[in-house]
Amino acid sequence: MSDLATAEFLRGLPKIELHCHLEGSVPAATAIDLARRNGIVLPSMDATRLYEFGDLEGFLAVYQAVSRAMVSAADFATVTYESLADGVKSGNLRYREIAFNPTNHPDLTYPEMLAGITDGIEAAERDLGVTSRLIVAVNREQSPAVAADLLRTVLAHPSDYVVGIGLDHNEKDGPPEAFREAYEIAASGGLRRTAHAGERGNVAEIATSIDLLGVTRVDHGYAVLGHADLLQRSIDSGIHFATCWGTALFHCGGDPAASPIGAMIDRGLDVSISSDDPPCFGTDIGNEYMRAGAQLGWSESAAEARVLSSVEATFLDDVDRAALRDRLRVELAAFGSGTAPGEQPR
Ligand SMILES: [Zn+2]
Structure with missing residues (x-):
């Protein structure tokens, strides 16, 4: 295929994503609109400048400010x-597991924000056919006691949409072992577990997240490449790495050739791509x-393999995962043949 045809194929391919933050997914114009309406001042009230930052700390400051601009269930929807x-x-x-940080929104109760997010998910499924589940994310810059309280609240308000726990924000603060209690509460309630780890070079975080927090998925995890034993153990035990092309580049000077993601796939790790x-x-x-x-010279089947790998790493139960797998296989086959599902192939 030509480069253009390949690009079109990659853009149109039916996709699953496992690593996407709700509060990091707010279009700048929407964030400013919400801020104006709710009387919140963002670092910039200019949509073309809101998401300008030089480092991860700068990004997280904007992320927190945008989080504060979401003050009602309707905003979440x-x-x-x-x-x-x-x-x-x-x-x-076609399917996304959306992470959100309840403790970044002190103006709303957990049930209120969950109701808003659920409304948004159900409207998107109705209108667009995309399905979703939720991951309650612990902000590691806050205390372990806040995290444990959050998980107790989550279990007190069960939802079919909430399938997992995550750990995010600055990995230079709040080591994973500090959040063991929150993860144990999550596990006791049947929630699946992931955590941001090894994004900025700290390989010990990945091992701790697997061994102590019981994660079966790691968000980012690039540092695993520097530790042969852990890498092999991750392959052997089927640990999934939910990587992100754009934000990984942020940590390697913007040089696609320096991205660790291709090497992770080449070494045999189970890897998906998210935004x-x-x-x-x-x-x-x-x-x-x-x-x-x-950058990685993907064939059509290599790109499809990333999608199918994502399906297996979802936090859906076996029945729902099988249904998603079946649906995706039909959609991928139809996409590859240029027909919509249900149409006769050309
Ligand atoms: Zn992330």
């Missing part, structure tokens, strides 16, 4: 719907696949 609609439009998103915080980093899920595919 709007952001959820817009984010999913962008995924569908930009990259034919992380798409508008904040000027990307979307279609663009993530296009850039990864261009």
